[in-house]
Amino acid sequence: xxxxxxxxxxxxxxxxxxxxxxxxxxxxxxxxxxxxxxxxxxxxxxxxxxxxxxxxxxxxxxxxxxxxxxxxxxxxxxxxxxxxxxxxxxxxxxxxxxxxxxxxxxxxxxxxxxxxxxxxxxxxxxxxxxxxxxxxxxxxxxxxxxxxxxxxxxxxxxxxxxxxxxxxxxxxxxxxxxxxxxxxxxxxxxxxxxxxxxxxxxxxxxxxxxxxxxxxxxxxxxxxxxxxxxxxxxxxxxxxxxxxxxxxxxxxxxxxxxxxxxxxxxxxxxxxxxxxxxxxxxxxxxxxxxxxxxxxxxxxxxxxxxxxxxxxxxxxxxxxxxxxxxxxxxxxxxxxxxxxxxxxxxxx
Numbered sequence: 001x002x003x004x005x006x007x008x009x010x011x012x013x014x015x016x017x018x019x020x021x022x023x024x025x026x027x028x029x030x031x032x033x034x035x036x037x038x039x040x041x042x043x044x045x046x047x048x049x050x051x052x053x054x055x056x057x058x059x060x061x062x063x064x065x066x067x068x069x070x071x072x073x074x075x076x077x078x079x080x081x082x083x084x085x086x087x088x089x090x091x092x093x094x095x096x097x098x099x100x101x102x103x104x105x106x107x108x109x110x111x112x113x114x115x116x117x118x119x120x121x122x123x124x125x126x127x128x129x130x131x132x133x134x135x136x137x138x139x140x141x142x143x144x145x146x147x148x149x150x151x152x153x154x155x156x157x158x159x160x161x162x163x164x165x166x167x168x169x170x171x172x173x174x175x176x177x178x179x180x181x182x183x184x185x186x187x188x189x190x191x192x193x194x195x196x197x198x199x200x201x202x203x204x205x206x207x208x209x210x211x212x213x214x215x216x217x218x219x220x221x222x223x224x225x226x227x228x229x230x231x232x233x234x235x236x237x238x239x240x241x242x243x244x245x246x247x248x249x250x251x252x253x254x255x256x257x258x259x260x261x262x263x264x265x266x267x268x269x270x271x272x273x274x275x276x277x278x279x280x281x282x283x284x285x286x287x288x289x290x291x292x293x294x295x296x297x298x299x300x301x302x303x304x305x306x307x308x309x310x311x312x313x314x315x316x317x318x319x320x321x322x323x324x325x326x327x328x329x330x331x332x333x334x335x336x337x338x339x340x341x342x343x344x345x346x347x348x
Contacts, residue, residue, distance in 0.1 A: 083117020
């Protein structure tokens with residue numbers, strides 16, 4: 001196994017021992033044991049991670065399926081560190097891992113490991129690794145694995161051609177901020193739906209037209225329009241509402257929002273409303289390929305991650321709360337190098 005000369009035994013991490021309000025059930029500890037990789041894994045020193053909607057849903061256990069996965073009454077000891085995407089450097093390499101060296105800067109989606117990004121170190125299966133381009137910062141890279149690649153997959157499913165009219169609902173969020181920019185990079189005319197306070201930010205990302213849902217009903221305001229595609233990152237109403245503003249052969253792609261809307265589309269698969277296509281996000285392209293594509297677009301300055309602010313590890317609970325309050329514009333990045341030492345140890 002390749003390794004650096006020294007890897008500490010303990011690390012700092014944000015853990016949650018119960019389900020509930022993030023500021024009440026999450027805390028910073030400094031006594032978590034650093035895991036060791038198996039033959040197909042690497043140990044990554046995390047430089048940056050980012051906050052995602054999944055973190056807020058899991059810590060609250062908003063849906064019963066979360067308890068089935070993480071623990072019925074409380075999260076299991078092995079699944080108490082959230083954080084689904086990371087950017088960092090490899091510290092240890094398993095003997096079967098090829099194509100990577102200790103010290104390589106990487107980016108990874110670690111959802112299949114049930115998180116672990118809100119910590120100083122994490123284990124990652126080698127097949128989930130993507131090398132970080134030199135010109136992309138760790139802070140930029142940390143926004144990509146979940147939000148960036150989901151936006152890329154969703155826009156891909158929308159099958160955009162230059163000049164197409166695309167509607168993006170939830171345009172001010174993490175996925176939406178990438179969606180607006182990726183759609184514009186592909187030559188679309190983008191209409192964005194967001195709230196009053198976020199209009200300027202969304203316009204700055206390139207949206208051609210904006211509908212403020214705080215001032216008017218979005219569908220009524222857009223009646224008479226015919227969109228080639230609807231990219232919905234914040235569905236809390238019936239997706240069928242969009243039928244009236246889609247072209248006859250238009251596509252609706254659901255990426256985020258109400259879990260049950262997602263589940264209905266996934267369970268019943270794609271379905272037609274006439275010749276219109278309604279579908280939930282499916283992984284038709286490998287996650288790592290999407291991550292690479294988005295990182296290359298950032299390196300080529302075709303898009304720029306919308307980072308609202310960069311926080312330290314100890315501020316993660318407050319950041320998740322702000323996501324619940326819907327005050328986040330774009331992405332919040334966690335920089336592990338901004339951490340301050342804590343003054344007590346906690347038993348987990």
